[in-house]
Amino acid sequence: MLRVASQLKSLKMRLLIVTICNTIISLCAVIVFFLILQYKTESGWNIFWKEFFPFLFIFFGLNAALNLFTTKVILNPINTLTREIKNLADSGSLNDLSAAHYPEMELLIKSIIDLVTFANKERAFALMLKEASRSRSKTAQVDSLTGLRTREYMDMFLPEEIARAGLLNVSLSILMLDVDDFKFYNDTNGHPEGDRALKQAAALLQNNTRNHDICIRYGGEEFMVIMPRTPLYQAKDVAERIRKAFFETHFDFEHKQPGGKLTISIGVATFPEHAAEHAALIKCADVALYQAKQKGKNMVCVFEPNPITQ
Structure with missing residues (x-):
């Protein structure tokens, strides 16, 4: 369980880095065009800027929307999974993890829920065996x-x-x-x-x-x-x-x-x-x-x- 949680955390960090890099590239593009506007005042450049600006605005908006989408459908579910698996490792139970909340990660979530269910059964049985072993040690009858x-x-x-x-x-x-x-x-x-x-x-x-x-x-x-x-x-x-x-x-x-x-x-x-x-x-x-x-x-x-x- 801890290994799965570690792998999910690593995946989350990689996706976060990609998102940050994507945002930085978009900001650099904006800065470059502002520099061009400042130092190149010829009318040709001004006309080009006026014509290109709507496309730049649309590009930046789409990029931001992509970042938000990545956060919503990947980072947030992985945060939830990581938190729930850590909760499982600490206490042996899940809270409100459901495949219905994140349909785009349905298979992964269902697999984790199945794994948790089996782990809880094994944990319950281990506790039962521990108590049984304690009882047997007190009264271990053997036919003489x-x-x-x-x-x-x-x-x-x-x-x-x-x-x-x-x-x-x-x-x-x-x-x-x-x-x-x-x-x-x-x-x-x-x-x-x-x-x-x-x-x-x-x-x-x-x-x-x-x-x-x-x-x-x-x-x-x-x-x-x-x-x-x-x-x-x-x-x-x-x-x-x-x-x-x-x-x-x-x-x-x-x-x-x-x-x-x-x-x-x-x-x-x-x-x-x-x-x-x-x-x-x-x-x-x-x-x-x-x-x-x-x-x-x-x-x-x-x-x-x-x-x-x-």
């Missing part, structure tokens, strides 16, 4: 068993991420994951083996998601992955990668499971396609997870509205 974030952290983080996605007009997806028949695994092999399997599942999630995705232990054997700036098709691809990695990973005693393998089912939902706020988005992902369970487990389902959920 898996090392993943807890549900309490999700309750704080997900609404903020959805607000950010709405502000920047981008998608956000979440995955709801549940280890299939985990109660059977726990009851058959004991809680220590169940805890070991949950740790292994958490590591699989972290190894198959991006650094800025947030993996959460939602409760028991249920997990969630929050995926900022992620459209539905990408979220579905990640979910399928996780499901496949889980299926191909060896878990101790998994041969005792009903299907001979420890597997995972995943539901996918995306903001804003499926829901506009965090609680509804979680519900959509949970419904998709239920659909995956109903269809045979060990699969990925994207939320599909039906009469039960509407």
Whole structure:
């Protein structure tokens, strides 16, 4: 912003110099003709002066009008733009800048207004992140068993991420994951083996998601992955990668499971396609997870509205 303001100021100075030089040239022309009138008194010169004076007057008038026009359509708008951009740099807001006031600079003004609008959104989001970071630093919950974030952290983080996605007009997806028949695994092999399997599942999630995705232990054997700036098709691809990695990973005693393998089912939902706020988005992902369970487990389902959920 400051660079743009500096460039506009430089342009204004150049135009001002041109205007001054133009005026000086016109005045010099007038002075020269007055000198000719003073020192050349022959009748021929007097006649020439009388005949030329109207044209000189018209020339000087047009020149002055040109200077006024340049000031009105270029210098004044640039002064306004420079002042408004400086105001933006100082306070982050514009006053009364409008393309309607200066139609001859419509494209430039509209571009600046668009830039300011985006900058204000980014500034508002930066302030929001700063406050959120301050809150998180006080209550940064981590699950003691898996090392993943807890549900309490999700309750704080997900609404903020959805607000950010709405502000920047981008998608956000979440995955709801549940280890299939985990109660059977726990009851058959004991809680220590169940805890070991949950740790292994958490590591699989972290190894198959991006650094800025947030993996959460939602409760028991249920997990969630929050995926900022992620459209539905990408979220579905990640979910399928996780499901496949889980299926191909060896878990101790998994041969005792009903299907001979420890597997995972995943539901996918995306903001804003499926829901506009965090609680509804979680519900959509949970419904998709239920659909995956109903269809045979060990699969990925994207939320599909039906009469039960509407």
